[in-house]
Amino acid sequence: MLMSPQWSESQESRVTLQETPQCVPIFSEFLRYFYTGQIRINYGVVLPILSLADKYNVKDLISLCLDYMQNHVALAAIHGTLVSWLQYASNCGHHNITQACQNFIKWNLELVARTADFGNFDLDILVSLLHQSSLVVKDEMTLYKCLESWLDHQTNRLRTQLSHDELEATLEQLVIAVMSPVRFPMMSPRQLAELLLFPLTKKYKEFFVERMSIGMSFHSGQLDKVKEVSLNEEDGALLFEPRLYTIDTCSSLLTIENFHGLPSYHTRTLVFSSHSCLAEYAGDRACEWVVDIYPKGVWFKKFFLIVWQGTVEMPEHVKRSVRLSLTCKDPSVNSNADMRVKIGVLIYGLQDGVEHIARVTEIIHRFSKKERVLNLDDLLPFEELNPQQGSVSENTSPFLVGPNKDMLKLHIVISPAN
Numbered sequence: 001m002l003m004s005p006q007w008s009e010s011q012e013s014r015v016t017l018q019e020t021p022q023c024v025p026i027f028s029e030f031l032r033y034f035y036t037g038q039i040r041i042n043y044g045v046v047l048p049i050l051s052l053a054d055k056y057n058v059k060d061l062i063s064l065c066l067d068y069m070q071n072h073v074a075l076a077a078i079h080g081t082l083v084s085w086l087q088y089a090s091n092c093g094h095h096n097i098t099q100a101c102q103n104f105i106k107w108n109l110e111l112v113a114r115t116a117d118f119g120n121f122d123l124d125i126l127v128s129l130l131h132q133s134s135l136v137v138k139d140e141m142t143l144y145k146c147l148e149s150w151l152d153h154q155t156n157r158l159r160t161q162l163s164h165d166e167l168e169a170t171l172e173q174l175v176i177a178v179m180s181p182v183r184f185p186m187m188s189p190r191q192l193a194e195l196l197l198f199p200l201t202k203k204y205k206e207f208f209v210e211r212m213s214i215g216m217s218f219h220s221g222q223l224d225k226v227k228e229v230s231l232n233e234e235d236g237a238l239l240f241e242p243r244l245y246t247i248d249t250c251s252s253l254l255t256i257e258n259f260h261g262l263p264s265y266h267t268r269t270l271v272f273s274s275h276s277c278l279a280e281y282a283g284d285r286a287c288e289w290v291v292d293i294y295p296k297g298v299w300f301k302k303f304f305l306i307v308w309q310g311t312v313e314m315p316e317h318v319k320r321s322v323r324l325s326l327t328c329k330d331p332s333v334n335s336n337a338d339m340r341v342k343i344g345v346l347i348y349g350l351q352d353g354v355e356h357i358a359r360v361t362e363i364i365h366r367f368s369k370k371e372r373v374l375n376l377d378d379l380l381p382f383e384e385l386n387p388q389q390g391s392v393s394e395n396t397s398p399f400l401v402g403p404n405k406d407m408l409k410l411h412i413v414i415s416p417a418n
Contacts, residue, residue: 291412
């Protein structure tokens with residue numbers, strides 16, 4: 001290992017190893033692994049072990065660490081190490097674990113933001129996350145408050161490192177960097193008014209008033225201003241695009257209990273309504289939706305199709321798929337126009353006893369008077385959710401939650417995307 005030409009010390013008779021403070025306590029365990037092939041890994045030590053394995057190119061130990069991390073992302077989140085995992089994996093090119101960590105944070109941001117590790121978020125990675133429309137959060141105001149918490153962490157960290165003037169200048173730059181991607185047009189006029197009372201908003205009033213004015217222009221129907229921002233500001237169009245908001249005005253929760261006791265081809269139906277428009281000036285007209293979920297497959301019964309040649313008998317057919325069928329009861333304010341919406345299906349899962357959003361299906365779709373139904377198949381692996389009797393695997397699906405691990409839980413999000 002150390003004899004490799006890539007090491008400048010490879011020709012030396014004696015090599016002094018320099019390790020980071022995080023790696024020093026477990027270095028003896030790392031060495032012992034070479035002799036025993038055994039090492040104990042948990043969420044607290046896997047990152048320094050991985051960094052040593054990367055440094056010394058111990059490939060089998062790298063694989064072991066990455067497999068552990070992939071299967072314990074939720075555990076890392078609640079113990080405040082997930083952000084550190086993400087940043088290390090991203091910097092070292094471990095793409096699969098990077099994606100797994102990104103997805104968990106993106107879909108469970110409020111859970112992660114409650115941990116101290118959230119304050120360790122690197123600015124560039126955080127800003128990259130904030131530009132994504134697939135971010136799941138209650139509403140944009142909630143995201144603003146999460147970022148307030150991150151800024152508080154930076155203030156406390158930098159206070160001992162910088163002079164007063166340097167601190168103020170740095171904080172202003174951080175505020176502008178993380179708050180610019182916040183989608184103020186997605187806040188209601190009432191929320192925008194409440195922001196004026198926040199201490200952070202008062203301190204950086206000039207910046208925030210300018211950002212909030214974009215939101216008010218959107219809600220008051222000033223389309224020229226909206227177009228100007230969309231065209232002239234980097235990623236300006238994203239400010240007017242909704243994220244996956246779980247607030248009850250654009251989403252609804254659907255739970256199916258006693259899953260193992262359900263008969264084949266069971267259907268569960270949910271009816272709810274969501275806003276037809278995002279902007280205040282367009283009114284608060286709601287659109288009604290009917291959701292039919294088929295977690296046990298779909299059974300198409302035999303029927304007769306009447307065509308001009310006569311009657312044709314169509315045989316029954318079974319589709320082994322976890323299907324969600326979405327019906328728009330009232331497609332559009334204007335009967336001649338399509339209704340374009342952003343649909344998100346958030347599916348909960350259980351890992352290490354932590355309930356979280358584990359899978360997200362997202363789609364943009366147009367509904368019309370003629371096309372009112374959208375079918376989404378294969379939301380989850382059918383065989384995993386519905387193992388056959390006598391199958392080798394008797395493990396409960398990670399997508400069943402609740403005390404008895406027998407509840408399928410989904411959040412359906414629908415937002416206008418005109």
